[in-house]
Amino acid sequence: MDEELFEISASTVVVEVRDEHTGKLYRRELPIDFYENANLLRLSGENLDGSTSQLVFYSARGLERLRDISGKGFDHDPCGGHGGK
Numbered sequence: 001m002d003e004e005l006f007e008i009s010a011s012t013v014v015v016e017v018r019d020e021h022t023g024k025l026y027r028r029e030l031p032i033d034f035y036e037n038a039n040l041l042r043l044s045g046e047n048l049d050g051s052t053s054q055l056v057f058y059s060a061r062g063l064e065r066l067r068d069i070s071g072k073g074f075d076h077d078p079c080g081g082h083g084g085k
Contacts, residue, residue, distance in 0.1 A: 005012045006037060006038070007035070007037040008034070008036045008037075009033075009034060009035045009036075010033070010034045010035075012029055012034075013034050013043070014028070014030075015030060026076065030045075031045065032045045038059060038061055038062070039058065039061055039062030039065060040056055040057060040058050040062045041056070042054055042056045043055045043056075050065075
């Protein structure tokens, strides 16, 4: 069943690292919310005081869309024909 995937989300992430000095592999399951789509990857968790903290990584497409909605993007019609005349 080949279903088209538009977003990925999870309430935990698994981090795997290999120590540079010993070469040993370490794996940790962390309580971090993960969300990814074509525009961004977002990691969310709690600070020491219990408030939410987020890291957001934008894709090239996501950055272009962010510039467009903030009025700083190029003046072009990405749909090719929806512009007014």
